[in-house]
Amino acid sequence: MIIKNLIQVGNPLLKQKSKIVKNINSKETQKIIKNLIDSLNYHELVGLASSQIGEKSRIFVTKIDKTPNRNPDEIDKLRIYINPKIIWSSKKEIIIYEGCGSVAYAKFFAPVKRPEKIIIEATDEKGDKFNLKVEGLLSRVIQHEYDHLEGIEFTEKITDMKKIMSSGEYRKMIFAKS
Numbered sequence: 327m328i329i330k331n332l333i334q335v336g337n338p339l340l341k342q343k344s345k346i347v348k349n350i351n352s353k354e355t356q357k358i359i360k361n362l363i364d365s366l367n368y369h370e371l372v373g374l375a376s377s378q379i380g381e382k383s384r385i386f387v388t389k390i391d392k393t394p395n396r397n398p399d400e401i402d403k404l405r406i407y408i409n410p411k412i413i414w415s416s417k418k419e420i421i422i423y424e425g426c427g428s429v430a431y432a433k434f435f436a437p438v439k440r441p442e443k444i445i446i447e448a449t450d451e452k453g454d455k456f457n458l459k460v461e462g463l464l465s466r467v468i469q470h471e472y473d474h475l476e477g478i479e480f481t482e483k484i485t486d487m488k489k490i491m492s493s494g495e496y497r498k499m500i501f502a503k504s
């Protein structure tokens with residue numbers, strides 16, 4: 327198992343656009359996928375993109391595990407997205423707090439506005455194409471990770487700087503609401 331330190335905001339690597347994956351079955355691609363999964367699990371994140379571990383391939387992973395504060399409907403299995411495309415976004419946008427493993431190792435949360443629902447098309451680790459229509463937390467995570475492939479950090483999209491919170495205070499707020 328190889329755990330990668332996560333590249334942190336301010337590093338120019340996070341501003342670079344990732345490149346199309348040409349050979350999904352190559353050892354190199356499969357190694358990136360494995361490193362992404364191991365690092366996602368180790369850092370207890372809901373999503374991780376290749377640029378965050380110093381790679382430049384259009385690949386990200388998502389996995390929404392059960393936590394005491396999380397709505398059980400939002401739990402989702404591990405998914406691997408290679409060369410993803412967001413092919414539709416709802417007109418309706420909503421504000422949700424986001425954090426990021428590349429921003430103070432997810433110890434910092436802030437409100438970001440994005441479309442509520444999307445349809446994403448991608449290829450999985452076996453080379454099979456799939457598409458998903460998603461809303462809720464998974465929609466949010468996918469859009470955040472997709473932005474990483476475009477070289478965009480969520481800190482560029484914060485809607486209100488006055489509402490920034492530490493992860494500890496953010497969790498207290500969520501817990502009080504549930």
Ligand SMILES: [Zn+2]
Nearest residue numbers: 425426427428
């Ligand atoms: Zn991120």
